Amino acid sequence: MIIIIIFIIIFFLCIFKCSSEYFSNIKQQKCCLIQKRLSKDNKFKYIYTPLTGSYCNYNNLSSNNEELYFDGFNNWNNDNDCKETSNLLGSCRHINKECVEFVKKNVCDKVKTMIWTPNISCNNNIYIK
Secondary structure, three states: OHHHHHHHHHHHHHHHHHHHHHHHHHHHOEEEEEEEEEOOOOOEEEEEEEEEHHHOOHHHOOOOOEEEEEOOOOOOOHHHHOOOOOOOEEEEEEOOOEEEEEEEHHHHOOOOOOEEEEOOOOOOOOOOO
């Protein structure tokens, strides 16, 4: 009987320890909120905002014009990439047919017929010579 009680205590200690480690990692998590906004000169551009902790939650996104990139995933580094000057993200288009927002160039280059344009939204016109 005592052995069963000891196993139960060990089991509960393991559960509480594991769950507290999980939630402590969430509190330290870093991400970058990228928003597509219309600027004063009527051009769409990306706005980068570094976030941490509970703000890094997809449930907080309010529209399709927002995306979260997490520090450490898909070679994303908040310290270097979450800046207006990074030019890492853009739109990937197949001329006049389809367009995908918030895409890195190396992802777009995998499809030969797609064209990547940095810091230009799918809402902006592009001109091809």
